[in-house]
Amino acid sequence: MTEHRLPKRLMTLVYSASLAIMTTYTLWLYAMGHYGDLLVPMFMTLLLLTALLIHHAQGLKPYLPRAILLMSTYAVVLTAMYYQPTSSTLWLGLPIAAAFLLLPLWGALCLNIFIAPLWWVLPSPEGSTLSFTLGMLALVLLLALPPWEHARRRALLRATDPNDSECNAYHIDTLKERLHNEFQRAAMLNKRLAVLVLHLPQLDMAEEQFGHRAQIALLSALCSEVNSRCRDHDLLGRANNATFWLVLPDTSESGALLVRERLQRALSRRVLVETGQLDTRITLCLPRRKESFKRYVQRLEARSKALSDA
DSSP: OTTOOOOHHHHHHHHHHHHHHHHHHHHHHHHHTOGGGOHHHHHHHHHHHHHHHHHHSTTOOTHHHHHHHHHHHHHHHHHHHHHOTTSOGGGGHHHHHHHHHHSOHHHHHHHHHHHHHHHTTSOOTTTTSHHHHHHHHHHHHHHHHHHHHHHHHHHHHHHHOOBOSSSSSBOHHHHHHHHHHHHHHHHHHTOOEEEEEEEOTTHHHHHHHHOHHHHHHHHHHHHHHHHHTSOTTOEEEEOSSSEEEEEEETOOHHHHHHHHHHHHHHHHTOEETTTEEOOOEEEEEOOOTTOOHHHHHHHHHHHHHHHHHO
16 A cells, blocks of 8 residues: 555544444344344444554554455445345445545555456346446446546656655655766766665654654654755655665765764754654665676665664
């Protein structure tokens, strides 16, 4: 589910509303005397309550509660259509829409293709008609259009904008391109080159505990401190979610170590309201003699991973 983020407060509202709807549906079945149909809604009510509790838990990824919510939606609609064939086929659009809201585009398409054979085994009078098939296909395509257009616009923006979408740093593609140019320049002119790898261990915790705005505040604090204390031709880029590369052209090892110490002191003095003191891990990675650019990037990525795992 990469690049498919929904605000935590919105997801809390979604889980709470789903739990309330499922509870109401269960009580309605009980009041109407449909005791044979109560098992699945009662079980899904407990699952949705579990999903809500997991969503509020700290240190857990949001994938599990979303999967529970999606599975519950499919299970309840399928069982309701199976035991009550006279129900309107309009309800079949609910789990399809939920898949496109909770999953990335290709994940939702694959799930609906995998689930599609189940729609035709339902004992519905419309289940085998051509109009039903065309309607389901049109619904899937219609729901796929907004995320597809959003992904297309995001790709176009990424191709034309060199900066990262969340902070004042170069995007990874632009960063590698600029680093390649500096690497070739240093090799041709016998210049020195140094790269500092910076990691923010607080970033994931900030998003899980305080939301996306706290994450943006951390990224902005890091970028503003680094950019204000570096030269104009130094390059700061975001290598991955919580790791940055600071490219220092014409900088020796001793000079890069001085920059690292200066940045560590400045960043440690930066205090944010939600997360407190800014905690940053910084290490140095120098190119070796006669080393290829591909090998150097691999070492930078390995160094980034080592910092994130430390």
